Amino acid sequence: MTGPISGPDELSKREQKALESLLFRLADDEFVLAERYTEWQIYAPTLESDLALANIAQDEFGHARLWYDLLGELGYTEPDLIWERPPEQWQHSTLVELSFPDGGWADTIVRGYLYDTAEQLRLEALADSSYLPLADRIEKVLLEERYHRQHAGNWLERLASGEGHDRVVAAVERLFPHAMSLFAPGPHEDNITEFGFRSESLQELRRAWLDTVIPTLDSLSVPAPEPAEVVRPDATGRDGSHTDDWFELYDAFTHTYTELENPTPVRLRGEGA
Amino acid sequence: MSSDRQKPPAGSPACGYTDYTEGATPEAFPKTGEGATGIERAVWDALYAVDDPEMPVSVVDLGLIYNVFVEPIDTTDRSQNAPSNRAVIEMTLTYSGCPARELLTNDVKCAAETVPEIADAEIRLRYSPPWNVNMVTDDGRTALRKFGLSV
Numbered sequence: 001m002t003g004p005i006s007g008p009d010e011l012s013k014r015e016q017k018a019l020e021s022l023l024f025r026l027a028d029d030e031f032v033l034a035e036r037y038t039e040w041q042i043y044a045p046t047l048e049s050d051l052a053l054a055n056i057a058q059d060e061f062g063h064a065r066l067w068y069d070l071l072g073e074l075g076y077t078e079p080d081l082i083w084e085r086p087p088e089q090w091q092h093s094t095l096v097e098l099s100f101p102d103g104g105w106a107d108t109i110v111r112g113y114l115y116d117t118a119e120q121l122r123l124e125a126l127a128d129s130s131y132l133p134l135a136d137r138i139e140k141v142l143l144e145e146r147y148h149r150q151h152a153g154n155w156l157e158r159l160a161s162g163e164g165h166d167r168v169v170a171a172v173e174r175l176f177p178h179a180m181s182l183f184a185p186g187p188h189e190d191n192i193t194e195f196g197f198r199s200e201s202l203q204e205l206r207r208a209w210l211d212t213v214i215p216t217l218d219s220l221s222v223p224a225p226e227p228a229e230v231v232r233p234d235a236t237g238r239d240g241s242h243t244d245d246w247f248e249l250y251d252a253f254t255h256t257y258t259e260l261e262n263p264t265p266v267r268l269r270g271e272g273a
Numbered sequence: 274m275s276s277d278r279q280k281p282p283a284g285s286p287a288c289g290y291t292d293y294t295e296g297a298t299p300e301a302f303p304k305t306g307e308g309a310t311g312i313e314r315a316v317w318d319a320l321y322a323v324d325d326p327e328m329p330v331s332v333v334d335l336g337l338i339y340n341v342f343v344e345p346i347d348t349t350d351r352s353q354n355a356p357s358n359r360a361v362i363e364m365t366l367t368y369s370g371c372p373a374r375e376l377l378t379n380d381v382k383c384a385a386e387t388v389p390e391i392a393d394a395e396i397r398l399r400y401s402p403p404w405n406v407n408m409v410t411d412d413g414r415t416a417l418r419k420f421g422l423s424v
Contacts, residue, residue, distance in 0.1 A: 058370040059368070059369070059370045060370075061370055062368065062369035062370025062371065063369055063370070065369070065370075066400070136399065136400060136401040137369075137401070139400075139401060139402070139403050140369055140400040140401070140403040140404075141369060143403055144369060144370075
């Protein structure tokens with residue numbers, strides 16, 4: 001474990017590589033999930049849930065911006081990070097990129113629940129990160145994530161205890177294998193814990209996640225898959241392999257940027273002054 | 274604007290801010306410019322004139338400003354009358370997804386640069402300690418209540 005690192009200048013090459021890999025996952029997960037949440041605008045089943053999802057999407061974009069900002073301090077620009085990064089270099093989990101063509105409100109709720117539970121554990125394991133600019137942001141994000149978990153948890157219970165029960169069961173069956181990819185280790189995993197960027201390994205986080213998620217699903221009479229028997233999807237997302245859904249989404253959100261031929265936004269009056 | 278600045282609001286969390294060097298002392302956030310003099314005073318006064326984009330309350334009274342530093346800059350190549358200081362302003366946002374981030378930080382930067390002695394202002398965003406409603410000053414509360422919010 002290295003001592004506290006207060007900024008980019010103090011990072012060795014190896015440390016920077018490991019840190020970048022951690023940050024890309026964090027940022028990409030949040031950004032892509034936010035894109036999927038925004039698709040629910042006007043489609044959510046109640047006005048309240050429409051507003052809630054809009055708000056959650058805004059939070060997740062905000063969190064993505066926090067993590068992309070840290071990558072920015074390491075030398076990346078916004079076009080490098082988002083608008084011009086080839087889709088096969090994105091490292092988010094396949095869980096967050098899936099589209100739900102047949103409506104899929106239960107899918108959205110189940111995904112939110114599975115993701116937000118993992119997110120809390122991951123953030124808690126970053127709260128004492130040796131990279132101080134990262135550690136400094138965690139408390140704020142955890143405070144905001146609390147509402148996301150409440151929202152997902154409340155809806156999960158409502159759906160699973162009513163006529164939506166079968167849909168929840170089907171969504172869990174479909175999404176659980178993709179959720180496991182949240183914990184798929186990358187080439188820098190050992191360094192990430194060794195350098196103290198994250199206090200727990202992905203394996204430990206996965207165990208803690210299963211210990212939360214499975215009893216909850218059990219309590220709602222939703223069968224949880226046996227983790228060891230889950231057939232993993234071919235694509236995990238973490239290594240740049242993705243489902244077709246991702247490439248369609250990527251084309252959609254980069255469409256305007258591409259159409260305008262890589263625009264430079266008009267500056268505010270004080271910028272660059 | 275009153276020249277008699279209030280103390281940091283009661284109940285606002287003191288952050289055990291540590292820079293991992295010996296003798297670090299805890300600092301309380303936000304700051305209100307209380308006791309500031311000279312150019313720093315002038316910067317605080319300028320920041321008091323910047324309102325939050327959504328509510329008629331100054332960013333200082335809302336508790337967003339965490340620090341103001343004024344430092345001299347090298348002026349050897351400049352005319353004698355050119356301003357010779359830069360301001361560094363540490364501030365936060367009420368929530369991380371604030372869509373007015375650039376607008377707000379730009380307003381703060383422009384305000385600081387209206388001070389004649391300031392050549393340039395830099396805004397540094399920080400998120401620790403996280404902002405919360407206890408950080409609003411008494412004047413800020415009065416302004417928010419007049420606006421119709423119950424705080």
